[in-house]
Amino acid sequence: MSQTIASAVRHELLIRKSRFLACVQPVAGRAQALEVVAGLRAEHPGAAHVCWALLAGGDSAAVDDGEPGGTAGRPMLHVLRQQALDGVLATVVRYFGGVKLGAGGLVRAYTDAVAQALLQADKVALLRWHGLHCVLPYALEGAVRRALDAAGARGLQVEHGPLVHMHFEVAGDAGAALRARLDELGQGRIGWPS
Structure with missing residues (x-):
């Protein structure tokens, strides 16, 4: 049975001077997810990237927002799928610290940021x-x-x-x-x- 999370959970990760502000939260679908992402862009105008992944009712998305292809959105989406979640949006706001992490470092950073946030989340059975x-x-x-x-x-x-x-x-x-x-x-x- 699929699960969702009860409420939004945040986690901050610092890696080589870059700040990764992760949030996982329940959403009804793509429209609500896009509103949340737009709100994050407005709230963090100095951020280098606002990457996100969505699993909601069979609708999925993985957005790298300028990071090298496949290094942010897809790893975040993979974490959501591994935990059999649905109706969940994962976002990571990155403030670039001046040190490049490389493709492997970015994948690890985005994966870890979302995984750490999910460790704190209360998971509940998803009722249709x-x-x-x-x-x-x-x-x-x-x-x-x-x-x-x-x-x-x-x-x-x-x-x-x-x-x-x-x-x-x-x-x-x-x-x-x-x-x-x-x-x-x-x-x-x-x-x-x-």
Whole structure:
């Protein structure tokens, strides 16, 4: 099962006068990752590089930001993949200290910066949420609401018309069990439009 991290964690690494400011944090996807990277560029205008790697919902990215090709983004991405993470952005802001590290030194620096930050991170199981929609008579609304609360459903939206339409999300593979429970509760009076 994939994991994500609970919150952002930072780590600073000094190597031959260069500062590597690493951060790993949970993100929803590429759009949020790009916002974070833009914020880092604004926050650190004197930095030589803002390199980053992303794994989020099958979307991945590895950006070297001016470092020699394959020496920053890909090693950072490799660390995220090795730890089976998803929904995580790794960034490293580098302030150049005047001493060139060479390709091997850069790979080690970026890898170590992200790995050290991840050592401090709280990893949590990544839950995928699936949307469901059911239609029911008014007489069942209270009982269905209680069943949804008991199942840990979230994002409930209710529309009242001739029938009650409920839209909600359930975690992981709980959808099939919840649907079976509601079918039993409704005794054939709950519909599941696609």
